Amino acid sequence: MINYTENIRKISSDLLKSGKVDVVIGYKSGTLPGVNEPFLAKTPEDADKLVWDSQCRLNLANYLTHRKDKVGIVAKGCDSRNINTHIVERRISREQVTVIGVPCTGMTDKTRLKELAGGDILTLTEAGGKITVKTAKGEKTADKNDLLQDNCIRCLHRNPVINDIPAADPVPEVNTTRNNDAIEKIEAMSADERWAFFDDLLSGCTRCYACKNACPLCYCPTCFVDESRPQWVGKGDDPVDVRTYHTLRAFHCAGRCTDCGACEAACPMNIKVRLLTGKLEKSCYERFGWEAGMTSDVRPALDTFTTHDPEEFIK
Amino acid sequence: MKIYHIDRESWVKGLAASAEVYQLVGPVREKDDFDFKVLDKGQMPDLTGTDTRLSPKALVFPKSEIMMTFSTDPNDPDCNIMKEAKKEYPKRAVIGIRPYDARALQILKMNYDNGDYQDPYFLNAYEAITFVGLAVNSPSSTDFSTSCGTGPFDEKGLDVLLVAAGEEGDFYAKILTDKGDAWAKAAGFSKEAGSDVSTRIEAMKKTAEEAISSKIAFDKIEKKTVLELFEADHWENTAFACINCGTCTYACPTCWCFDIQDENFGTKGVRIKNWDSCMTGLFTLHGSGHNPREHRYQRTRQRFMHKLKYFADKYGEGIMCVGCGRCVRQCPANIDIREICETMNK
Ligand code: SF4
Ligand code: SF4
Ligand code: SF4
Ligand code: SF4
Numbered sequence: 001m002i003n004y005t006e007n008i009r010k011i012s013s014d015l016l017k018s019g020k021v022d023v024v025i026g027y028k029s030g031t032l033p034g035v036n037e038p039f040l041a042k043t044p045e046d047a048d049k050l051v052w053d054s055q056c057r058l059n060l061a062n063y064l065t066h067r068k069d070k071v072g073i074v075a076k077g078c079d080s081r082n083i084n085t086h087i088v089e090r091r092i093s094r095e096q097v098t099v100i101g102v103p104c105t106g107m108t109d110k111t112r113l114k115e116l117a118g119g120d121i122l123t124l125t126e127a128g129g130k131i132t133v134k135t136a137k138g139e140k141t142a143d144k145n146d147l148l149q150d151n152c153i154r155c156l157h158r159n160p161v162i163n164d165i166p167a168a169d170p171v172p173e174v175n176t177t178r179n180n181d182a183i184e185k186i187e188a189m190s191a192d193e194r195w196a197f198f199d200d201l202l203s204g205c206t207r208c209y210a211c212k213n214a215c216p217l218c219y220c221p222t223c224f225v226d227e228s229r230p231q232w233v234g235k236g237d238d239p240v241d242v243r244t245y246h247t248l249r250a251f252h253c254a255g256r257c258t259d260c261g262a263c264e265a266a267c268p269m270n271i272k273v274r275l276l277t278g279k280l281e282k283s284c285y286e287r288f289g290w291e292a293g294m295t296s297d298v299r300p301a302l303d304t305f306t307t308h309d310p311e312e313f314i315k
Numbered sequence: 316m317k318i319y320h321i322d323r324e325s326w327v328k329g330l331a332a333s334a335e336v337y338q339l340v341g342p343v344r345e346k347d348d349f350d351f352k353v354l355d356k357g358q359m360p361d362l363t364g365t366d367t368r369l370s371p372k373a374l375v376f377p378k379s380e381i382m383m384t385f386s387t388d389p390n391d392p393d394c395n396i397m398k399e400a401k402k403e404y405p406k407r408a409v410i411g412i413r414p415y416d417a418r419a420l421q422i423l424k425m426n427y428d429n430g431d432y433q434d435p436y437f438l439n440a441y442e443a444i445t446f447v448g449l450a451v452n453s454p455s456s457t458d459f460s461t462s463c464g465t466g467p468f469d470e471k472g473l474d475v476l477l478v479a480a481g482e483e484g485d486f487y488a489k490i491l492t493d494k495g496d497a498w499a500k501a502a503g504f505s506k507e508a509g510s511d512v513s514t515r516i517e518a519m520k521k522t523a524e525e526a527i528s529s530k531i532a533f534d535k536i537e538k539k540t541v542l543e544l545f546e547a548d549h550w551e552n553t554a555f556a557c558i559n560c561g562t563c564t565y566a567c568p569t570c571w572c573f574d575i576q577d578e579n580f581g582t583k584g585v586r587i588k589n590w591d592s593c594m595t596g597l598f599t600l601h602g603s604g605h606n607p608r609e610h611r612y613q614r615t616r617q618r619f620m621h622k623l624k625y626f627a628d629k630y631g632e633g634i635m636c637v638g639c640g641r642c643v644r645q646c647p648a649n650i651d652i653r654e655i656c657e658t659m660n661k
Contacts, residue, residue: 030649030651031643031649031651031653031654032456032457032643032644032649032651035649036649037556037648037649037650038555038556038648039555039556040552040555057647058647058648062558063555063556111347120365120455120456120457121456122456136453204345204346206369206378206561206565206590207561208560208561208562208565208592209560209561209595210558210560210561210562210647213558213559213560214558214560214647222596226595226596226597226600228597228600234576234578235574235576235587235589235591236378236379236576236578236587236589237378237379237589238379238578265647266558266560266562266647267647268368268562268565268566268645268647269368270346270347270348
């Protein structure tokens, strides 16, 4: 990880010095152990604050939207796919971005870290594929691979797919299967079971909208939940409105979601919102052989058509 | 005022006895964290966690609260008349609220009960509560309550202060108000603690306060003008990472913004007060389409200016933050009020 950080600093500093970019979007060290803060480096000195470790859970493509300047951006596999999506959807132009690609070995899940620690985490260190957390009661160490976020466990593209300046050599891809057990389990439920399952899943939601605001796909100038003339969705805690929000949000991500996990990482109530987007991602692959964000020149599945699209539903 | 010694057995019995007179509310495990809930008969509050994930503010300021009801049916004699919703405010005892959280509800009260406005919904709920607080013996690493005019043993917002006494499951209960005394009577607590108890509690308080390493200072913010702070050139940088979600405002015990909405089904309708957040764009969107807080950083700035400057200037009772650390722990982007306060206080 140190080597990633050093390389990112060097590359960023060079880019800023040469004027190839005006700013670099990356992470700086956070104020809490196990958290980093998205950061905009504007000078070569700023670049020295950039860091990289397994706690870079947000998706930095989210910070690219509507930028007018030349931007360097530190991107792991999934972030890079969202950069492609941004380019296809004209949120940013290809010429504007310089991707500093980070071959990723996965991000730690904040809840798994909390469980490992069993208390207030005072320090977190990472070395040789192990994570060590210290609490007032003592130290605990675990394999990073046992602490990964759900999306990282099943990641198929750890290496950035758009990568102007690699921050390190590619890492081996570890997954070969697209199986999504969590989604298959839901698919196997009866309608009533599924209803109850989703009701329980969403029951703690406060509608804080961290999930959508953390998502690079959610860039509409006015989100449907914020429409006020007329208003589309109630603002209270009525389950109908909560369901409406989640279902519509997920559908707006269909064929665009890269399963980066930023939404779940952001949710303070620990709600597994990827169980909604995961189904859509799976359908897009099964129906159209489509994986979001793999190139910057094909429009996403639900945004285009071909004459070969399955159309058995048209009777 | 008296200090009782309550052993484990009397505690269980006392809660059951007070439940005959009071609706008991306390922290319980909800999925993977704690939340304040009305306790079922015989259910004990779970006092093993330090802070509930969401603050206890929902007890006096629910996420969604029906204020009025109306009918638009022309055959209804009360057609088009807003009527105050009928609500019950049973006598409640909130067990295990943390001292700084109880102080936070007092801070909320300053906004909801002042010379200009009194919110009956808030006040009815607040007055119905007896606050039986639990002192924090082991403060979390993100607790900076002692810098915020409160602390792990603060008595200001409480009717009773419980202190976990060394022995397994025993408490000292320091009665602070008549309300607290009434609750202790209903619970049947009567065994007065030994004469050295005040000294023991003082010592525990000192230990807890000294265990807090996280501090903030806002002395210079007090002296600077609003405009100086508002127009400072750091805000865009400071707010860069913020995704303008409602995480911090919803978790915070002192954030009190609300949005009033009418909802109807057919000819029947309700007027609801919902939690709202100054972090969102819709919050300040005018009917004209103009938004005075058009940019994301302006909303982030608002949250911290309100907490650390406007509120303090308006009431002269310190900042609108009790240092519970919830927003620090839960922010997905690591926006840390302690760091922002430091920047503003330079
Ligand atoms: S929906 Fe979630 S997993 Fe999908 S792109 Fe958005 S933040 Fe990432
Ligand atoms: S982040 Fe979590 S609590 Fe907030 S709206 Fe999304 S699912 Fe609900
Ligand atoms: S400070 Fe953090 S929690 Fe608050 S709105 Fe910004 S990103 Fe969300
Ligand atoms: S601003 Fe943060 S630390 Fe202060 S009271 Fe609110 S949640 Fe707690």
